[in-house]
Amino acid sequence: MTNFIMPEEGLEHLIKTLCGSYEVFGPVRKGVECSFEKITSAKDLWLDYPTTILPPKKFFTPPRETIFTFKEDKISKIEDMIPEERQILLGVHSCDMASFTFLDRVFLGFRSDPRYLRRRNNFLIFALTCKKVSETCFCQSMGTGPEAPSGYDVLMTDIGGRYLLEASSSGGNALLGSLGFQQATVEDFEAKRGCLESLKGQFKKAVNRSGLVELAYNNQEHPVWKKYGNICVACGQCAMVCPTCFCFDVKDRMDLSLQSGERYREWDVCLLLEFAEVALGGNFRKSRDARLRQFMCHNLSYGVMQYNLMKCVGCGRCIKACPVQIDITEIARELREVSS
Amino acid sequence: MKDPYERDVAEILGVQLETSNTKTFVMKFLDEGRQSNFSFIPGQFIVISIPGVGEAMFSISSSTSNHENFSTTIRNVGRVTGMIHKYNVGDRILVGGPYGSGWPMGQLEGKDIMIVTGGIGLPSPRPVINYINEHRRDFGSLEILYGTRTPAESVFAWEQEAWRKMESTRLALCVDYVPEGVQWEHKVGVVTTLCEEMVTKPRNAVALICGPEVMMHFVVLDLLKRGFHEDQLYLSLERRMRCGIAQCGHCQLGPKFVCKDGPVFRYSEIMGLPDCGI
Numbered sequence: 268m269t270n271f272i273m274p275e276e277g278l279e280h281l282i283k284t285l286c287g288s289y290e291v292f293g294p295v296r297k298g299v300e301c302s303f304e305k306i307t308s309a310k311d312l313w314l315d316y317p318t319t320i321l322p323p324k325k326f327f328t329p330p331r332e333t334i335f336t337f338k339e340d341k342i343s344k345i346e347d348m349i350p351e352e353r354q355i356l357l358g359v360h361s362c363d364m365a366s367f368t369f370l371d372r373v374f375l376g377f378r379s380d381p382r383y384l385r386r387r388n389n390f391l392i393f394a395l396t397c398k399k400v401s402e403t404c405f406c407q408s409m410g411t412g413p414e415a416p417s418g419y420d421v422l423m424t425d426i427g428g429r430y431l432l433e434a435s436s437s438g439g440n441a442l443l444g445s446l447g448f449q450q451a452t453v454e455d456f457e458a459k460r461g462c463l464e465s466l467k468g469q470f471k472k473a474v475n476r477s478g479l480v481e482l483a484y485n486n487q488e489h490p491v492w493k494k495y496g497n498i499c500v501a502c503g504q505c506a507m508v509c510p511t512c513f514c515f516d517v518k519d520r521m522d523l524s525l526q527s528g529e530r531y532r533e534w535d536v537c538l539l540l541e542f543a544e545v546a547l548g549g550n551f552r553k554s555r556d557a558r559l560r561q562f563m564c565h566n567l568s569y570g571v572m573q574y575n576l577m578k579c580v581g582c583g584r585c586i587k588a589c590p591v592q593i594d595i596t597e598i599a600r601e602l603r604e605v606s607s
Numbered sequence: 608m609k610d611p612y613e614r615d616v617a618e619i620l621g622v623q624l625e626t627s628n629t630k631t632f633v634m635k636f637l638d639e640g641r642q643s644n645f646s647f648i649p650g651q652f653i654v655i656s657i658p659g660v661g662e663a664m665f666s667i668s669s670s671t672s673n674h675e676n677f678s679t680t681i682r683n684v685g686r687v688t689g690m691i692h693k694y695n696v697g698d699r700i701l702v703g704g705p706y707g708s709g710w711p712m713g714q715l716e717g718k719d720i721m722i723v724t725g726g727i728g729l730p731s732p733r734p735v736i737n738y739i740n741e742h743r744r745d746f747g748s749l750e751i752l753y754g755t756r757t758p759a760e761s762v763f764a765w766e767q768e769a770w771r772k773m774e775s776t777r778l779a780l781c782v783d784y785v786p787e788g789v790q791w792e793h794k795v796g797v798v799t800t801l802c803e804e805m806v807t808k809p810r811n812a813v814a815l816i817c818g819p820e821v822m823m824h825f826v827v828l829d830l831l832k833r834g835f836h837e838d839q840l841y842l843s844l845e846r847r848m849r850c851g852i853a854q855c856g857h858c859q860l861g862p863k864f865v866c867k868d869g870p871v872f873r874y875s876e877i878m879g880l881p882d883c884g885i
Contacts, residue, residue, distance in 0.1 A: 334612050335612075335613070337658040337659065340699070342614075342658065342701075344610070344613070373853075373854060374854060377852060377853045377854075377867055378611045378852040378853075378854070379608060379611075380611065380612075380854060381608055381610050384608075484861070484862070487879075487880075487881040513854065513856060514855060514856030514857065515849070515854075515855050515856070516849055516855070516857075517612075517661075517662070517849040517850070517855065518661065519658060519659050519660060519661050521659045525659070528658065528659045530658060532612075532849075532855075535855070535856070535857070537856070537859075542847070542857060543846070543847055543857065543882070544847055545845055545846065545847050546684040546685050546688075547684050549820075549845070551846065551847075551860075551882045551883070552882050557881065557882050560881060561859070561881075561882070564861070564881075565859070568862070569859070569861060569862040572862035573862055573864070
């Protein structure tokens with residue numbers, strides 16, 4: 268694998284070249300927020316963005332997608348679920364890189380979901396070392412940043428006026444090799460290390476992961492659930508913006524003619540009352556305490572038991588999205604420090 | 608790669624009315640290969656799907672030795688089940704599965720088996736009863752305790768006489784109440800009432816329990832009190848499910864996926880898990 272150094276002015280050359288053969292998505296400013304959108308020029312990009320509103324999971328498992336359509340008795344499979352063109356997702360932060368590993372285990376582990384697989388394989392990933400640490404970030408304490416975990420094709424790091432581009436796959440290597448940039452030097456890697464060191468000193472939030480899986484698992488009756496269950500409004504935004512929340516509902520929709528329709532799946536969240544509902548009015552998580560506990564324990568504990576991987580990647584989106592300021596790092600702290 | 612969300616067409620071969628709101632549907636996959644490859648463990652479930660209406664999960668109620676067709680027993684309680692109930696012989700529906708773990712058949716051999724079940728819980732262990740009948744020498748005694756709300760709500764009532772005639776098998780029935788004018792020669796009370804007269808000794812026994820959570824809760828308490836160990840009790844759980852392959856997330860019970868790790872669990876596996884009434 269070769270590593271290159273790209274002057275800031277080279278960014279437009281990079282994007283234009285990528286757009287020549289790929290559909291490229293990257294972080295784009297939306298008011299004060301940021302969103303992964305299609306880009307055609309370096310000018311579209313916001314590379315020192317904090318975090319995006321929706322995580323990049325939307326590219327692999329979209330908020331709503333058709334499973335099949337039907338007309339009278341005939342079922343039609345969805346064959347063209349992805350475009351012909353290959354795609355690049357550029358500017359993925361380390362926390363979101365870590366989320367891909369988790370999602371892969373969900374959708375490709377026990378059984379392979381062809382929709383997820385085809386989308387996932389259609390993307391080359393350009394990871395991006397964060398430029399700054401946001402108020403709500405805690406990836407460092409989750410072991411998912413600020414150094415990008417593996418899984419990217421190219422890693423971009425702004426080392427001050429120029430970018431260090433590190434290839435990590437044959438695809439990434441070939442792409443970078445065609446751009447005509449100079450090879451990176453030892454000094455460039457030194458500069459990257461300096462950037463990472465400075466990031467590490469900026470974190471304001473942290474979760475103590477030591478024994479956390481057991482701590483959350485063994486404290487199902489801890490007062491923290493009642494305390495925060497009481498103020499939770501069960502809006503479900505935390506799970507919607509969570510990069511590793513994967514739950515979905517499956518629904519059928521009929522056309523007005525009642526002749527044809529579609530079966531689709533749609534993101535669903537465990538904070539909603541209907542989530543664990545069964546026939547005859549049964550509901551296994553009727554109380555908000557129970558639903559909040561499910562979300563938090565899945566993130567801090569059960570994920571490890573299910574996939575041998577912490578579900579929470581420390582992106583802080585749920586903290587930012589919560590209308591009543593429920594903070595997962597605070598819950599983890601109270602679980603440990605407040606006696607049950 | 609086969610899409611796990613794809614369903615296969617099955618034709619309904621027979622509809623048996625079990626109670627006023629419960630029917631057993633006997634089905635067969637149209638594709639011969641799919642039908643001949645369709646094998647399952649007692650306690651596993653399938654999904655029945657009606658495009659435009661939705662789909663839901665049901666225990667397979669037929670014998671594992673039957674490779675010609677399979678059946679599921681469905682109570683009409685909602686949108687999907689209500690629509691299925693309108694289907695008749697010759698109609699076609701979509702089916703997927705089987706899914707989940709089943710009853711621990713390997714661990715049952717040589718043991719005295721107790722099946723404690725309530726209402727619409729019986730279809731899940733019914734293939735166990737049939738299996739034991741077909742391999743009677745491999746098992747110890749069989750005791751079936753079955754409770755329903757009223758005498759009319761008993762499913763597989765037409766088969767119970769045959770179960771009674773099985774070698775070293777005891778069937779005990781109870782109902783919560785007997786409507787006026789109805790004859791009932793068995794017990795009246797909740798399912799645990801039947802535990803008072805059970806003959807199975809815990810020493811070499813395994814209990815298979817399936818019914819509403821509140822029933823299973825009290826049955827577990829009762830059996831533990833009578834000397835059963837937590838490892839000897841198996842339960843089949845109900846949860847909302849949308850996929851059957853641990854992806855939709857709805858059936859999560861603590862770290863378990865009921866659709867993949869269950870629906871049958873050893874009691875000791877799920878003891879103390881949150882959001883579970885057992």
